[in-house]
Amino acid sequence: MNLVALNSLAKWLASTPASQAIQTSSWLIPTIQTIHILCVATVLTSAVIVDLRICALFDRKTPLEQVARRFLPWIWPVLLLLLLTGSLLVLAEPHRSLQNTTFILKMALLVFAVAITGFLQTSIKYWDQSKLRKIAMRFAAGCSILIWCAIVFAGRWIAYTEAG
Amino acid sequence: MMAWLLQLVAWLENSAIAENVRENDVLFPTIESVHVLAICLVVGSILIVDLRLLGLASIRRPTGSVLNSVLPLTWSAFAIAVTSGGFMFISNATKYLNNDFFICKLGLIALAGLNMAAFHVLSVRDLPAWENSEKPPLKARLAGAVSILLWIAVVTCGRWIGFTMEVR
Numbered sequence: 001m002n003l004v005a006l007n008s009l010a011k012w013l014a015s016t017p018a019s020q021a022i023q024t025s026s027w028l029i030p031t032i033q034t035i036h037i038l039c040v041a042t043v044l045t046s047a048v049i050v051d052l053r054i055c056a057l058f059d060r061k062t063p064l065e066q067v068a069r070r071f072l073p074w075i076w077p078v079l080l081l082l083l084l085t086g087s088l089l090v091l092a093e094p095h096r097s098l099q100n101t102t103f104i105l106k107m108a109l110l111v112f113a114v115a116i117t118g119f120l121q122t123s124i125k126y127w128d129q130s131k132l133r134k135i136a137m138r139f140a141a142g143c144s145i146l147i148w149c150a151i152v153f154a155g156r157w158i159a160y161t162e163a164g
Numbered sequence: 165m166m167a168w169l170l171q172l173v174a175w176l177e178n179s180a181i182a183e184n185v186r187e188n189d190v191l192f193p194t195i196e197s198v199h200v201l202a203i204c205l206v207v208g209s210i211l212i213v214d215l216r217l218l219g220l221a222s223i224r225r226p227t228g229s230v231l232n233s234v235l236p237l238t239w240s241a242f243a244i245a246v247t248s249g250g251f252m253f254i255s256n257a258t259k260y261l262n263n264d265f266f267i268c269k270l271g272l273i274a275l276a277g278l279n280m281a282a283f284h285v286l287s288v289r290d291l292p293a294w295e296n297s298e299k300p301p302l303k304a305r306l307a308g309a310v311s312i313l314l315w316i317a318v319v320t321c322g323r324w325i326g327f328t329m330e331v332r
Binding site for chain 2: 029030031033034037038040041042044045046048049052058059061062070149152153155156157159160
């Protein structure tokens with residue numbers, strides 16, 4: 001999409017009654033952001049705990065499959081809630097996000113994080129089958145930690161890289 | 165005591181480190197990002213414990229083993245949150261002290277600490293007696309519920325500080 005189209009999309013979104021309603025309220029944006037952060041806490045902690053366990057840095061006494069079964073399923077429903085609250089925030093302030101490189105970067109990182117988490121969740125039962133698989137899983141887990149942390153950083157930096 | 169504390173805060177706010185955090189365009193947002201990251205891990209990991217205490221998650225696992233596996237992560241993240249929060253605080257100490265949400269946040273963290281202390285005194289003492297039950301005794305469930313509510317309130321206050329205080 002070219003920048004002019006993006007700009008008119010943002011303009012149109014900002015003019016919708018729903019966007020106007022959120023913008024003019026004094027408490028909706030902070031409240032939605034708070035819910036968003038609480039959901040980030042849930043997803044981040046679940047992902048990082050499984051990643052740390054894969055790297056043998058957390059709860060080594062519990063089998064990996066058990067740790068994964070306990071924490072990974074939480075990620076998906078909470079991620080939906082994150083997309084919902086995130087969409088409301090975009091709707092409320094479309095220029096702040098859609099036309100912000102940091103926001104685009106955050107979304108790109110999110111795609112990677114989701115892909116890695118999906119990969120880990122589906123391949124965890126085979127993890128013991130070969131040395132190579134183990135190394136691949138550990139590498140993916142390390143990447144996952146870095147990417148989730150980068151997502152949180154990008155989220156905070158959106159506020160500092162607003163266009164105009 | 166109070167006057168002495170305010171003097172210390174003023175001295176910290178005038179220090180070179182505080183000035184750096186205040187003036188540098190990259191430093192403040194970076195510290196803030198670390199703070200958010202640490203808070204997320206603190207709240208996320210405490211939620212695991214609280215849900216176990218409420219009998220809503222990890223129910224087939226003894227409560228003691230949930231505590232032992234998760235709490236090192238909680239405390240490491242908490243140390244990072246306090247350190248990064250401390251740097252943010254000294255950069256604009258006077259403004260933070262005049263912000264109601266900041267004061268509330270500190271009070272709520274203190275209450276969360278008291279709740280944890282009470283849990284240790286009242287419930288951890290006889291942990292072996294109930295740690296295997298799917299639904300812990302009322303005193304432990306209460307501690308879990310209070311903890312969840314307090315930490316949600318802490319995050320809420322934290323977010324509101326950003327809307328009620330200009331740091332520059």
